[in-house]
Amino acid sequence: MEKIIISAVQTAIKTLYGADVEARQVQVQNTRAEFQGHLTVVTFPFLRISRTGAEQTGEAIGEYLKRSIPDVVTDFNVIKGFLNLVISDRCWVNALGNVMAPAATSEEKPLVMIEFSSPNTNKPLHLGHVRNNLLGESLSRIVKACGNDVVKTNIVNDRGIHICKSMLAWQKWGNGETPESSGKKGDHLIGDYYVLFDRKNKEQAAGLGEGEDTPLMREAHEMLVRWEQGDPEIRGLWEMMNNWVYEGFDETYKALGVSFDKIYYESQTYLTGKDLVLKGLEDGLFYRRDDGSVWADLTKDGLDEKLLLRSDGTSVYMTQDIGTANLRFKDFPIDKMIYVVGNEQNYHFQVLSILLDRLGFRWGKDLVHFSYGMVELPNGKMKSREGTVVDADDLVGAMIDNAYNVSRELSKNADIQEEEAREIARKVGLGALKYFILKVDARKNMTFNPEESIDFNGNTGPFIQYTYARIRSIMRKAEGMSADLGQDVTEGEPELNEKEISLIQKLCAYQGVVKQAGKEYNPSLIANYCYELTKEFNQFYHDYSILSAETTVLRRFRLTLAETVSQVLLEGMYLLGIEMPERM
RNA sequence: GCUUCCAUAGUUCAAUGGAUAGAACAAAUCUCUCCUAAAGAUUAGAUCCGAGUUCGAUUCUCGGUGGAAGUACCA
Numbered sequence: 001m002e003k004i005i006i007s008a009v010q011t012a013i014k015t016l017y018g019a020d021v022e023a024r025q026v027q028v029q030n031t032r033a034e035f036q037g038h039l040t041v042v043t044f045p046f047l048r049i050s051r052t053g054a055e056q057t058g059e060a061i062g063e064y065l066k067r068s069i070p071d072v073v074t075d076f077n078v079i080k081g082f083l084n085l086v087i088s089d090r091c092w093v094n095a096l097g098n099v100m101a102p103a104a105t106s107e108e109k110p111l112v113m114i115e116f117s118s119p120n121t122n123k124p125l126h127l128g129h130v131r132n133n134l135l136g137e138s139l140s141r142i143v144k145a146c147g148n149d150v151v152k153t154n155i156v157n158d159r160g161i162h163i164c165k166s167m168l169a170w171q172k173w174g175n176g177e178t179p180e181s182s183g184k185k186g187d188h189l190i191g192d193y194y195v196l197f198d199r200k201n202k203e204q205a206a207g208l209g210e211g212e213d214t215p216l217m218r219e220a221h222e223m224l225v226r227w228e229q230g231d232p233e234i235r236g237l238w239e240m241m242n243n244w245v246y247e248g249f250d251e252t253y254k255a256l257g258v259s260f261d262k263i264y265y266e267s268q269t270y271l272t273g274k275d276l277v278l279k280g281l282e283d284g285l286f287y288r289r290d291d292g293s294v295w296a297d298l299t300k301d302g303l304d305e306k307l308l309l310r311s312d313g314t315s316v317y318m319t320q321d322i323g324t325a326n327l328r329f330k331d332f333p334i335d336k337m338i339y340v341v342g343n344e345q346n347y348h349f350q351v352l353s354i355l356l357d358r359l360g361f362r363w364g365k366d367l368v369h370f371s372y373g374m375v376e377l378p379n380g381k382m383k384s385r386e387g388t389v390v391d392a393d394d395l396v397g398a399m400i401d402n403a404y405n406v407s408r409e410l411s412k413n414a415d416i417q418e419e420e421a422r423e424i425a426r427k428v429g430l431g432a433l434k435y436f437i438l439k440v441d442a443r444k445n446m447t448f449n450p451e452e453s454i455d456f457n458g459n460t461g462p463f464i465q466y467t468y469a470r471i472r473s474i475m476r477k478a479e480g481m482s483a484d485l486g487q488d489v490t491e492g493e494p495e496l497n498e499k500e501i502s503l504i505q506k507l508c509a510y511q512g513v514v515k516q517a518g519k520e521y522n523p524s525l526i527a528n529y530c531y532e533l534t535k536e537f538n539q540f541y542h543d544y545s546i547l548s549a550e551t552t553v554l555r556r557f558r559l560t561l562a563e564t565v566s567q568v569l570l571e572g573m574y575l576l577g578i579e580m581p582e583r584m
Numbered sequence: 585g586c587u588u589c590c591a592u593a594g595u596u597c598a599a600u601g602g603a604u605a606g607a608a609c610a611a612a613u614c615u616c617u618c619c620u621a622a623a624g625a626u627u628a629g630a631u632c633c634g635a636g637u638u639c640g641a642u643u644c645u646c647g648g649u650g651g652a653a654g655u656a657c658c659a
Contacts, residue, residue, distance in 0.1 A: 027600090027602080029600090029602080032603065032604090034603085034604080035603080040602095040603090042602065042603095044602080044639065044640080047639080054639085079603075080603060081602090081603085081639085082602080082603060120659065157659065160658085160659070161658075161659090162658080162659070266659095291657090293657065295656085302587090303587090304587095304655075304656070305656070306656060307656045307657050308656095309657085310657040311657065312657085314657085316656085316657065316658085316659085317658080317659050318656090320659090342653090343588090343589070343652095343653065343654090344653055344654065345654085345659095346587095346588065346589080346653080346654070347587080347588080347653095347654050347655070347656090348654090350588095351656095371589090373589085373590085373652090373653095374652080374653080376652085380652090381652090381653095406622070407622085410621090410622065412620080412622080428622085436596095439597070439598090440596090440597065441597085441598090443589080443590090444589090444590070444597095445589090445590070445651095445652065445653090446596085446597085447595090447596070449595090449596085452595095452596095452609090455596095455608080455609065455622095456622055457608085457609080457622060457623090458607080458608040458609060458622095459596090459597075459598095459607060459608040459609085460608080460622085462622055463608095463622065463623085465622085466620080466622045466623075467622095467623085469620075469622095470619080470620055470623085471619095473619075473620060474619050474620095477619065478619090516600085524597095524598090528597090528598065528599095528607095531598095531607080531608090532607090535607080538623060538624070539624070539625095541619080541623080541624085542615095542623070542624045542625085543624085545618080545619060546619060547619045548618095548619075562619095583620080584620085584622075
């Protein structure tokens with residue numbers, strides 16, 4: 001629709017003023033509700049060409065459009081330099097048919113790898129991880145919908161001092177406790193020992209009046225060294241405990257609806273990273289200090305110096321990321337690499353990009369750091385030490401329970417079997433959580449208040465799900481009256497009201513929104529779009545009846561309209577990783 | 585100290601340089617013999633401060649103020 005207007009305006013300007021304008025100079029936007037018309041052309045950019053006032057220019061172009069494409073533009077008005085166009089009903093009905101038309105797919109699908117989640121194996125996932133996982137999963141679906149092949153990947157930070165702390169605490173005070181014996185989820189069990197280590201270590205430090213360097217910490221370090229040497233006892237313990245954690249993570253991932261195509265483990269990549277750094281050192285890209293540590297000098301790039309290997313030869317975060325990147329590009333013909341990692345790592349990825357480039361990886365320069373903001377509590381950041389961490393499993397469970405209770409209070413599940421009621425509650429509870437997180441611009445920090453439960457009314461996931469369920473309900477009823485709708489003899493065109501037109505207009509925007517979301521890596525655009533479409537539909541639903549429309553032609557048109565809305569909502573919410581219930 | 589990011593109703597969030605800055609929650613009021621009231625409608629309420637760029641700035645630039653993150657042998 002817009003394309004037709006844009007090219008017609010280009011022709012108009014060529015004819016009227018003899019000048020060429022580029023398509024992007026023609027600004028077409030939806031007409032604001034308070035004015036008459038559907039689409040608006042902004043005339044200001046053309047005033048230099050027309051050399052007349054905004055009003056005259058608008059009038060001239062409007063007049064031209066009305067004459068040259070009368071099937072499309074039936075009327076116009078000009079207000080303060082904005083040319084408002086009235087578009088014909090037939091055009092809108094046509095447009096409705098094209099809403100879900102698949103976009104032309106290019107033959108070559110670039111391969112995009114998206115890394116997200118990336119947990120440590122010493123504690124369960126919390127709300128910050130939830131944001132990461134939801135963003136990563138949604139971004140993957142969006143990028144895929146935009147015509148790319150996507151590989152979802154995860155790097156598990158399974159080695160290092162952190163897991164040694166949990167291992168040591170378990171060894172000392174665990175009495176052989178297992179997930180089975182304790183009934184605890186594996187990741188929570190390990191998390192408890194991590195906390196226990198921290199507590200015991202603090203007690204020890206306080207008792208000794210020493211700082212960080214307690215006997216307990218030294219023991220943990222020794223364990224790490226033994227791990228690196230491949231000590232079978234330590235390795236065995238490590239494997240057993242990590243497996244407990246993975247089982248726990250898998251449950252959480254499954255609950256969140258998140259999955260990966262390929263998982264990497266730091267324990268399998270850090271040595272490669274080390275090798276690459278040492279090779280870089282040989283090639284003179286890096287330098288060694290007197291204490292044996294290896295560094296990269298980034299001062300020429302406006303940054304500082306970066307540690308790559310500790311003086312004891314062990315590797316750091318950056319080393320591992322270099323190794324992982326190398327393995328990934330060996331495994332897949334990646335065209336683009338996207339890292340979904342919090343904005344606290346902005347500096348890290350700036351450096352990683354430069355280092356990879358220096359090491360000769362052509363893709364290093366173009367890596368994308370999808371940098372999202374922190375989830376904060378009303379009092380500030382979540383702190384595990386202060387026990388203010390919002391646990392992912394608890395949160396998901398609470399959301400589903402809330403959804404179930406709300407549904408019962410509204411006596412929605414009177415004729416619904418318990419099993420289905422539970423399934424609906426799962427979809428709705430998760431829908432509320434996911435929408436709550438994804439509707440916010442990923443780059444910004446967001447606030448979560450554990451005191452107030454996430455809403456089910458207003459601008460929420462359940463609001464959209466509810467509207468979808470209502471449309472599905474109408475469709476089920478319509479099927480029952482299909483004889484009435486079948487081969488109808490009264491062919492003709494429906495006369496549309498303004499609500500219907502603005503709904504179609506909204507529907508037409510869908511493909512563009514997906515494209516933009518993919519280009520800007522911004523799932524919140526889709527969330528906000530789905531909300532606006534839903535709101536628009538609810539107003540229509542309230543004001544006009546679909547099943548008892550005045551004429552058969554109109555009824556069929558409205559059914560198509562409602563069906564299209566439900567399809568777009570289903571697809572849009574899918575891109576957010578949100579499931580839609582057929583009824584609720 | 586230095587670097588980066590952020591600042592919009594009481595609160596949580598929107599707004600490719602475009603018209604009178606949109607929603608939701610919370611508050612007040614109305615609508616279920618009507619396709620599901622998890623809905624719809626009405627009322628009240630905001631761009632941190634100061635310059636600049638231009639037909640036009642919440643948006644771009646500069647300078648303040650306030651907040652967050654990072655700043656290398658933690659990941």
